[in-house]
Amino acid sequence: MRQSDRNAIAVTVGLNAPIEEEELAIYRGQIVLLPPTPASIELCAHARTMVEEAFHPYDPRTAQHVLDIDDFVARAANVKPRFIHDPQTRILQKAYLAELGFDPWRTYLDVPRMRVVSSDGYLVSGVGHKQPPHRDTWWSAPMQQIQFWLPIFPMTRECSMEFYPHYVESAVANSSNDFNIYNWNATGRKNAAQHRMGEDNRGIPQPNAALEHPGAVQMVLPVGGAVIFSANQLHATSDNVSGMTRFSIDFRIVDIEHVRHGIGARNVDNASTGTALRDFRRISDEQEIAPDIVSRYDEGEKPQGGVLRFAPDEVVKV
Numbered sequence: 001m002r003q004s005d006r007n008a009i010a011v012t013v014g015l016n017a018p019i020e021e022e023e024l025a026i027y028r029g030q031i032v033l034l035p036p037t038p039a040s041i042e043l044c045a046h047a048r049t050m051v052e053e054a055f056h057p058y059d060p061r062t063a064q065h066v067l068d069i070d071d072f073v074a075r076a077a078n079v080k081p082r083f084i085h086d087p088q089t090r091i092l093q094k095a096y097l098a099e100l101g102f103d104p105w106r107t108y109l110d111v112p113r114m115r116v117v118s119s120d121g122y123l124v125s126g127v128g129h130k131q132p133p134h135r136d137t138w139w140s141a142p143m144q145q146i147q148f149w150l151p152i153f154p155m156t157r158e159c160s161m162e163f164y165p166h167y168v169e170s171a172v173a174n175s176s177n178d179f180n181i182y183n184w185n186a187t188g189r190k191n192a193a194q195h196r197m198g199e200d201n202r203g204i205p206q207p208n209a210a211l212e213h214p215g216a217v218q219m220v221l222p223v224g225g226a227v228i229f230s231a232n233q234l235h236a237t238s239d240n241v242s243g244m245t246r247f248s249i250d251f252r253i254v255d256i257e258h259v260r261h262g263i264g265a266r267n268v269d270n271a272s273t274g275t276a277l278r279d280f281r282r283i284s285d286e287q288e289i290a291p292d293i294v295s296r297y298d299e300g301e302k303p304q305g306g307v308l309r310f311a312p313d314e315v316v317k318v
């Protein structure tokens with residue numbers, strides 16, 4: 001690597017090298033744009049159908065202009081977990097990863113998320129939270145984590161997400177030392193729907209000050225298109241000024257061989273504790289990551305009352 005590559009993002013279209021090599025490049029700051037595939041189009045259509053049902057009879061993208069905030073929040077808070085835990089969602093995720101060539105025996109998959117980002121500050125916290133610049137590693141994600149982001153509806157740069165090339169492998173002062181995923185599982189996630197207006201104060205990790213180098217790259221993708229990137233990549237929700245609510249989905253994978261051998265992105269500024277590795281299950285047979293491997297990544301003390309893995313129907317306490 002050149003020194004300058006620590007402040008640069010390589011952008012590629014499609015997965016051209018063997019997956020394991022692409023993953024190594026992604027750890028070092030490469031982002032990969034993926035054109036729509038049959039399975040990704042089906043996954044997005046599945047999400048779109050659920051969103052449209054939740055906001056019926058309104059167009060989900062413009063419902064924010066006619067619904068009062070409580071109604072909007074209730075509908076968004078309802079559809080997000082329904083999508084996340086719908087069995088068909090997981091089937092489609094797996095079909096998509098198979099199409100892309102990920103090995104089902106070495107790739108472990110988390111449940112997806114659905115993001116709802118309203119336009120012009122209608123809803124700025126809780127279920128509609130706009131992510132400030134962050135690395136997902138600040139949220140206790142492993143350094144091997146690779147993330148997929150896909151819009152559900154046609155989009156523009158006015159309602160996008162963005163990356164910060166300067167910080168690919170350069171530190172930014174941040175509050176991740178206050179973040180422990182087991183605490184977050186116990187309190188932060190559950191309370192999302194209760195936060196509607198004003199600052200989101202659920203203790204999310206973020207930069208201590210405005211970025212010194214805020215130059216950004218904004219993603220614009222067709223429906224079914226995806227951007228994939230390292231959890232160590234600094235990124236944010238772009239301010240949505242499109243006049244319409246943005247709906248997107250994202251999900252995460254890890255390569256168990258890289259986890260096993262400690263191969264991953266370079267930690268330049270993360271001090272979060274705990275690990276999200278328990279959230280992943282093997283694509284082939286839903287097996288969890290072995291406890292002896294997880295424990296190697298389990299930084300810090302486990303807080304009393306913490307929850308090791310968040311799931312609405314199952315609580316695994318510390």
Ligand SMILES: [Fe+2]
Pocket residue numbers: 131134135136235
């Ligand atoms: Fe993120």
